[in-house]
Amino acid sequence: MGDLLQFTLTGVTIGSIYAIVALGFVTIYSVTKVINLAQGEFVMLGGLTMYSLTSAGVPYLLGFVITIIVVSILGWIMEYLLIRRAKGADPISLIILTIGTAIFIRGIASVVWGKDQLRVAPFTENTPVNIANATITPQAIWVVVIMLLVVFLLYILIDKTMVGKAFQASSVNPLAARLMGISPKRMSSLSFTLSAALGALAGLAIAPIMFPSYDMGTMLGIKGFSAAILGGLGSAPGAVIGGLLIGLLESLGAGYISSGMKDAITFSAILLILLIRPSGILGEKSVGKGGL
């Protein structure tokens, strides 16, 4: 019983990170119909920027804020330099474009930060807490809290503000949105900035647990992408469910079957779910159809 609880806690922690990354995918996809496979790289940049700042002696909270701002600006630059220019390209080209960006960012990161795993201090003192035979670190609780916070803030932003309405409008019908005086270009740029910020936040939250390195983004990006697909592309609640599901599958698979096989188990399960529900758990029938 203790085992099960422990695996579940671990699964929810890692699943929360996947959920935040997946929300980044959804934010961009719902406005621009682009799948940004460099999303994991934002997470990596978040963790590594924080490492550089804290080791340079910047106070923790200030470093936190600066990291998010820096990575958001990078997201904005990416949209401005690349995505805007490739507008109208087919999904295959867009996938390739963002993969290229991811490889490029990763390569630069390996030159800047080297190939070692780096250590970032946790948010608060990190003495593990015991809950009914299972242990959980305060940082893991932080991760879950941040995920819930992100979900809440995104909900407020998208559903309760004017910007959010404009966001939804350009997602549903860009042309009509333009006629109403909303600039889809600006929304596209906003979506990249916002999801880069989400990535940075995920990176900050996970850094003390995972020890960031230049190549952490690939797998996180892939898992986040899987979570977004599994939940149904474009659905924010789906992304959270998908993320948590993948986190749980992974930690239960690693715990009960084999830690080496966890990725195979997770992705087999994803394939199986897609087989039953080709457009994801909460996806609409038409989503993603006729694209490629």
Add this chain to the structure above:
Amino acid sequence: MKLQGVQQTKWMGVLVFALAILVFPFIVTQSFYLTQATFAGIYAIIAIGLGLLMGYAGQISLGQAAFYGIGAYTTSVLTATMGWSPWVSLPIALLFPGLLAFIMGYTMSRLSGYYLAMATLALGIIVHTLLVEWRGVTKGASGFFGIPQLNLFGYTINQGIPYYYLVWFFVIIVLILSLNIVHSRVGRALRSIHDSEIASSSMGVNTSKYKMQIFILSAMFAGLAGWLFAHMSYSISPAAFTFDASILFLAMVVLGGSGSVWGALIGTLLIRMVGIVVHMLGEKFPFITSDFEHVIYGLILMLVVIFLPRGLFPTVADWFDALLTKRSSKKSMLKLAAKR
């Protein structure tokens, strides 16, 4: 009879290319370059298959390394563990990836777009994990040793010039096969699927059948490449069949141009050359590490998608065509003027 707008295989091109391959080892004699050229041939086989899948069937595969790996490991297990002859294991090394592609294609036929990309990505990761973890058969992460060399009529095809010729012999076969497919009825059907699946299926093209066939073919090409790779190297390890490898194949196709068989081939050669140049620069300047390679691959992918959406080969080929037609039309104008 030559129909307007129907493309035909330009045999001259194939012949010139074959000649270039034939004389290459006489001009470049260092074994390093020969090994690189042999590798380029192996990758070219995969890239041509992936190019058919992307450019003609309009599908993307983010897990092509899975089929490559299955081909390599199938033949390794059959020859080294079970003692088969490599020539007998060749059909099996083609069959297994093809079979997997069939199952994938069959079960995932309802998926499209990003969902299909996801499914192929998942396949790549599953296969890679199995290669690492199924230690009883694959020997795990440390790699599989003792793969026998190929024998032909009592003559061992060892690494170097003999293997170079063997690999490129297969490349030429794959090239001719692909060019013929592309320029046949099937190829035209495939291209119509790429342009508009709805339109072509309403014209009576069985789109899912063609997509499935080309997916299986691309998997079998990758299996063939795996077979060649395994018997060239004494040992193989799962590290050669990762997600990064799948992306590298993608880069080759995109750079060369996915709408063209030649494009995939040229793209492979160019990407390999980039690797060699970075390697050479790295020997001179210690700050240039192998990571630079990835920075450049990333840069290439970004620049190609933005500035050459069709890839290098079709764009350059069109320039030449435009140049030639301009010249010839000028000439004919002059002739007409002279007649008057």
